[in-house]
Amino acid sequence: xxxxxxxxxxxxxxxxxxxxxxxxxxxxxxxxxxxxxxxxxxxxxxxxxxxxxxxxxxxxxxxxxxxxxxxxxxxxxxxxxxxxxxxxxxxxxxxxxxxxxxxxxxxxxxxxxxxxxxxxxxxxxxxxxxxxxxxxxxxxxxxxxxxxxxxxxxxxxxxxxxxxxxxxxxxxxxxxxxxxxxxxxxxxxxxxxxxxxxxxxxxxxxxxxxxxxxxx
Numbered sequence: 001x002x003x004x005x006x007x008x009x010x011x012x013x014x015x016x017x018x019x020x021x022x023x024x025x026x027x028x029x030x031x032x033x034x035x036x037x038x039x040x041x042x043x044x045x046x047x048x049x050x051x052x053x054x055x056x057x058x059x060x061x062x063x064x065x066x067x068x069x070x071x072x073x074x075x076x077x078x079x080x081x082x083x084x085x086x087x088x089x090x091x092x093x094x095x096x097x098x099x100x101x102x103x104x105x106x107x108x109x110x111x112x113x114x115x116x117x118x119x120x121x122x123x124x125x126x127x128x129x130x131x132x133x134x135x136x137x138x139x140x141x142x143x144x145x146x147x148x149x150x151x152x153x154x155x156x157x158x159x160x161x162x163x164x165x166x167x168x169x170x171x172x173x174x175x176x177x178x179x180x181x182x183x184x185x186x187x188x189x190x191x192x193x194x195x196x197x198x199x200x201x202x203x204x205x206x207x208x209x210x211x212x213x214x215x216x
Contacts, residue, residue: 001066001067002066002067002068002071003066004066004124005019005063005168005169005178005180006168006169006171006172006175006176006177006178006179006180007019007176007177007178007180007181008066009176011066013064013065014064015066016063016064016066018177018180018181019063019178019180019181019184020060020063020064021181022181022184022185022188023055023056023057023059023060023063023184024056024060025056025184025185025188025189026052026053026055026056026059026184026187026188026191027053027056027057028188029052029188029189029191029192029195030049030050030052030053030056030192031049031053032192033045033048033049033052033192033195033196033199034046034049034050034053036196036199037049037195037199040199040202040203042199042202042203044088044092044202045195045198045199045202047084048081048084048085048088048195048198049195051077051080051081051084052081052191052192052195054077054080055077055078055081055191056188057073057077058070058073058074058075058076058077058078059074059077059184061073061074062074079112081191082108082131082134083105083108083109085194085195085198086104086105086108086134086138087101087105088198089138089198089201090104092202093141093142093145093198093201093202094141108130108134111130112127112130112131115127115128115129115130122166123165123166123167123168123169124165125162125165125166128162128165129162131158132155132158132159132162135151135154135155135158135194136152136155138151139151139152139154139155140152142197142201145201146200146201146204148197148200150193150196150197150200151193151194151197153193154189154190154193154194154197157186157189157190157193158186158187158190160186161182161183161186161187161190162183164179164180164182164183164186165179165180165183167179168180168183
């Protein structure tokens with residue numbers, strides 16, 4: 001049994017009721033995004049929506065069983081969404097060449113690996129900082145292309161959810177439910193909003209590549 005979050009008080013299947021239940025929000029966001037992607041006839045967006053749904057399933061299983069195998073089911077869909085979203089945005093929205101997209105993804109993977117070398121630091125939240133910075137970069141690019149701040153708003157919301165994830169164990173003495181469930185709730189909005197931003201860009205003609213200052 002893996003004890004990572006404040007809410008878990010024992011080995012029972014329902015020892016993390018809020019952490020488990022809030023994963024339904026990922027499934028709801030996935031269904032909404034899948035519906036909108038189908039209406040726009042964007043197969044790539046439907047794939048992202050499916051991965052978003054798998055995040056809810058994997059995370060839900062981990063917060064129910066809290067075992068090593070369930071932990072992998074929690075982590076792998078998150079990584080799949082991060083890499084798929086970044087690769088698709090850079091290639092199909094930003095217009096980078098396949099070679100530059102590949103280099104960027106390799107550097108992104110390296111940054112995640114480095115951040116994950118200290119898993120106990122900041123309650124494991126350090127591993128999500130590369131994703132936050134990447135989203136900020138894309139948010140800036142999205143704002144420049146469309147004049148819309150949707151993706152930047154998701155960056156701010158992701159920062160708040162990351163802070164709540166970080167303080168989960170710290171608030172245990174005064175709030176036994178912790179704050180990890182809020183990380184789920186906010187991230188369902190973040191990922192759904194990020195996917196909506198991508199779908200809006202995909203519905204428009206291809207854009208020019210990122211500015212030289214933002215290229216890899």
